[in-house]
Amino acid sequence: MAETAGPAGEPTAAPAAEPTAEPAGERTIAPDQHLAWILARIPRLAPAEVPLRDAHGLILAADVAAPHALPLWDNSAMDGYAVRAADLAAAAPGVLDPPVSLRVVGEVAAGSPDDPELPPGTAVRIMTGAPIPSAADTVVPVEHTRGEEPGDPWGRDTVEILRAPVRGANVRVRGEDVAANSILARAGDPLGARRLAALAAAGVSSARVRARPRVAVIATGSELRGPGEPLTRGQIPESNSLLLAALLAEHGIVAESVTVSADDAAAFRARLAALAPTVDVIITTGGVGPGRHDIARIALESEPDVRAVRVAVRPGQPQCAGALRGGAWIFALPGNPVSAAVSFELFVVPALRHVQGAHELERPRLAATAELGWRGVAGRLQVLPVRIATEAGQLRCRPAVDPRGVSHAVGGHGGADGYALVGAERGDVAPGERVDVILVGT
Ligand SMILES: Nc1nc2c(c(=O)[nH]1)N[C@H]1C(S)=C(S)[C@@H](COP(=O)(O)OP(=O)(O)OC[C@H]3O[C@@H](n4cnc5c(N)ncnc54)[C@H](O)[C@@H]3O)O[C@H]1N2
Numbered sequence: 022m023a024e025t026a027g028p029a030g031e032p033t034a035a036p037a038a039e040p041t042a043e044p045a046g047e048r049t050i051a052p053d054q055h056l057a058w059i060l061a062r063i064p065r066l067a068p069a070e071v072p073l074r075d076a077h078g079l080i081l082a083a084d085v086a087a088p089h090a091l092p093l094w095d096n097s098a099m100d101g102y103a104v105r106a107a108d109l110a111a112a113a114p115g116v117l118d119p120p121v122s123l124r125v126v127g128e129v130a131a132g133s134p135d136d137p138e139l140p141p142g143t144a145v146r147i148m149t150g151a152p153i154p155s156a157a158d159t160v161v162p163v164e165h166t167r168g169e170e171p172g173d174p175w176g177r178d179t180v181e182i183l184r185a186p187v188r189g190a191n192v193r194v195r196g197e198d199v200a201a202n203s204i205l206a207r208a209g210d211p212l213g214a215r216r217l218a219a220l221a222a223a224g225v226s227s228a229r230v231r232a233r234p235r236v237a238v239i240a241t242g243s244e245l246r247g248p249g250e251p252l253t254r255g256q257i258p259e260s261n262s263l264l265l266a267a268l269l270a271e272h273g274i275v276a277e278s279v280t281v282s283a284d285d286a287a288a289f290r291a292r293l294a295a296l297a298p299t300v301d302v303i304i305t306t307g308g309v310g311p312g313r314h315d316i317a318r319i320a321l322e323s324e325p326d327v328r329a330v331r332v333a334v335r336p337g338q339p340q341c342a343g344a345l346r347g348g349a350w351i352f353a354l355p356g357n358p359v360s361a362a363v364s365f366e367l368f369v370v371p372a373l374r375h376v377q378g379a380h381e382l383e384r385p386r387l388a389a390t391a392e393l394g395w396r397g398v399a400g401r402l403q404v405l406p407v408r409i410a411t412e413a414g415q416l417r418c419r420p421a422v423d424p425r426g427v428s429h430a431v432g433g434h435g436g437a438d439g440y441a442l443v444g445a446e447r448g449d450v451a452p453g454e455r456v457d458v459i460l461v462g463t
């Protein structure tokens with residue numbers, strides 16, 4: 022039998038068991054089915070043309086062709102001398118003994134439009150990034166030359182070439198990186214720093230992108246108190262609103278509003294009605310269980326296009342999702358903090374990417390070796406917060422929380438930098454086995 026582990030990998034006393042009751046009449050659906058249901062319904066946001074400087078983190082809504090080649094023209098990769106290789110052809114590439122003396126007939130710096138003549142037996146001083154004179158084909162770095170004056174590496178009227186480069190050396194050829202009019206990025210690609218720079222370098226100044234979703238967060242629960250507020254029996258510090266606002270920020274979204282409300286179904290309904298026309302997505306936590314005060318589920322019962330489900334995932338089983346009549350899409354996530362975080366990762370992240378038109382909806386799954394074994398969850402996808410380490414370039418993981426009591430373990434979850442995904446059919450994980458992980462700690 023697999024060794025089971027607590028947060029630090031030590032066996033622990035059993036925590037309060039995870040609830041397993043199935044409320045009568047509610048269907049349990051696979052996580053993939055729940056996500057597919059959402060993705061089939063949640064609308065994509067409208068595209069708009071945006072200057073590149075405002076486009077970081079947005080998703081392209083159309084392919085982008087390079088207006089011009091990269092490099093834009095043949096240019097020098099080194100500070101040195103533009104030469105004709107034929108002038109140095111007496112010797113094979115390598116040390117020139119004796120050195121070849123060339124007359125210096127000009128200089129081009131980066132940004133210079135000059136195209137100096139280069140008669141046979143001459144050289145032009147050239148700086149990195151400057152266009153290669155039309156008559157030259159090779160650049161000799163200044164380190165491989167000698168000027169007239171000791172102490173000055175640069176020749177004034179003549180230069181001695183000490184080493185012969187191969188023809189074409191140190192020339193960055195027009196179009197060798199990107200051909201003019203070729204597709205540089207595709208609809209659905211995210212505009213990260215590298216892609217933005219590529220577009221800018223190729224002469225693109227604006228891009229057609231999908232808008233960032235406007236998102237509101239509501240944490241519900243009469244037991245919740247704000248930061249620093251005194252706590253009486255039964256009350257706890259509220260943490261889900263900070264969690265969700267920060268998770269959104271990790272995905273480039275600044276929440277439009279973040280509020281905490283008591284368990285009051287009428288007030289919750291009124292808050293949704295006020296928000297729905299002003300935002301694209303509302304994320305709530307708490308009140309989705311079968312409890313008498315589970316006001317999110319109760320308030321959403323009157324919404325025809327919102328459905329309450331139990332997802333075959335642990336943690337994160339009870340959820341509501343759908344389109345509100347007032348306009349916005351709602352994700353009503355469970356109140357347990359780890360359940361909320363896992364639900365955000367499994368369902369909200371792909372949905373937020375989808376509405377922005379991304380083609381990659383989920384984070385990549387990487388294989389890691391389980392340092393310790395742990396119990397699986399029969400018939401459900403187990404999403405276990407783990408600590409990730411690398412050893413000899415290989416990923417290793419160990420539980421960050423006690424696998425027997427994950428959904429409320431907000432403390433151990435704080436030290437997790439990944440989620441291990443153990444399929445519903447797999448069962449227990451033995452020490453040394455490979456499991457899929459997604460990296461979430463940024
Ligand atoms: N009889 C049953 N009880 C429960 C079931 C069930 O199937 N039958 N399911 C359990 C599971 S699984 C989950 S998950 C939770 C879902 O609960 P709710 O969404 O109704 O969440 P709450 O009851 O409001 O809160 C649960 C837990 O989390 C704490 N919490 C809530 N919000 C916050 C917040 N913003 N910051 C910090 N902590 C928060 C809250 O105090 C509770 O301890 O239901 C189980 N019960």
Ligand code: MOO
Pocket residue numbers: 039040334335336337338339355357359360428429
């Ligand atoms: O398992 Mo709940 O579904 O504790 O999050």
